Amino acid sequence: MRRKAELSARRGFSFSPCQSALLVLDMQNYFLDAASHAFIPSAPAILPNLCALIQAYRSRQLPVIFTRHLNREQEAGMMSRWWRDLIRPESPLSQITPSLDVAQSPVILKNQYDAFYQTELEGTLRQMGARQVLISGVMTHLCCETTARSAFVRGFEVFFLVDATATYNADFHQASLLNLAHGFATLLLSGEALAALEAR
Numbered sequence: 001m002r003r004k005a006e007l008s009a010r011r012g013f014s015f016s017p018c019q020s021a022l023l024v025l026d027m028q029n030y031f032l033d034a035a036s037h038a039f040i041p042s043a044p045a046i047l048p049n050l051c052a053l054i055q056a057y058r059s060r061q062l063p064v065i066f067t068r069h070l071n072r073e074q075e076a077g078m079m080s081r082w083w084r085d086l087i088r089p090e091s092p093l094s095q096i097t098p099s100l101d102v103a104q105s106p107v108i109l110k111n112q113y114d115a116f117y118q119t120e121l122e123g124t125l126r127q128m129g130a131r132q133v134l135i136s137g138v139m140t141h142l143c144c145e146t147t148a149r150s151a152f153v154r155g156f157e158v159f160f161l162v163d164a165t166a167t168y169n170a171d172f173h174q175a176s177l178l179n180l181a182h183g184f185a186t187l188l189l190s191g192e193a194l195a196a197l198e199a200r
Contacts, residue, residue: 013186015159017197021063021130022053025115025137025144027100028068030093038085042166043138047099049164049190050136054100056197063128064105067115069143070094075111113146122154132157134193135185136164141172148185158185161193 027050031040057064071079071086080086087094096102108121115121125133133151135144135158144165148158160180167173181187 013157013159015134015186015188015193015196016132017057017060017062017193017200019130020132020134020159021065021125021128022057022134023115023136023147024050024054024064024066024100025135025147026067026069026139027097027137028087028093029095029097030069030087030091031138032097032099033093036093040138040166040168042168046136046164046166047097049161050100052194053134053136053161053164053190056194058104060197060200062197063125063130065121065124066096066100066102066105066107067110067121067137067143068094068096068107069110071111077112079112113143114150115143115147116150116154125156130156132159134159134161134188136161138166139172140165140167141176142167145176145180148180152184159188159193160185162187162189164190 030036030038032043033039054064069087070089073080073086076086096107106124108115108119108124110117110119133156135148137144148160151158160177162177177187
């Protein structure tokens with residue numbers, strides 16, 4: 001966070017809420033339930049920021065899109081070989097945490113780190129008129145980072161939330177932020193995004 005201003009100022013991209021969509025990636029019980037073997041200890045800490053952002057977007061009729069990561073053997077590919085584990089659709093841990101209200105938003109089902117890969121995400125964003133994406137959720141260095149890079153390649157301006165993304169440790173988190181800020185995304189704090197929404 002100390003380096004955020006320096007890294008973000010270099011490219012001159014300006015966050016424009018009215019042209020953006022909020023992406024909330026994989027906030028599932030698999031990662032947020034303390035009884036799960038994949039629990040991310042820092043993930044519950046980002047929930048207040050996410051709730052505030054979701055409310056701010058919805059109150060202004062701006063798009064919020066959730067993703068839900070699911071795997072079956074036939075589509076998991078390298079995911080199952082790498083992790084030797086699948087987030088199966090029938091598992092209660094695969095559900096998005098009840099702390100977040102998904103009822104009013106599209107939920108994109110995905111089976112790889114990249115939320116654009118073989119999903120309707122790009123078409124949904126284009127249909128909504130989004131030119132920018134604001135990325136949040138888990139995990140910073142896997143699905144969030146991969147989706148940010150993929151959005152960049154597809155021509156979206158990418159804004160990445162420092163304090164509304166989470167992963168297993170500070171090293172993974174900081175490494176992703178440094179890499180993304182260098183070549184793919186503008187870093188934002190939730191408070192900065194909320195201030196831009198208030199000023200809209």
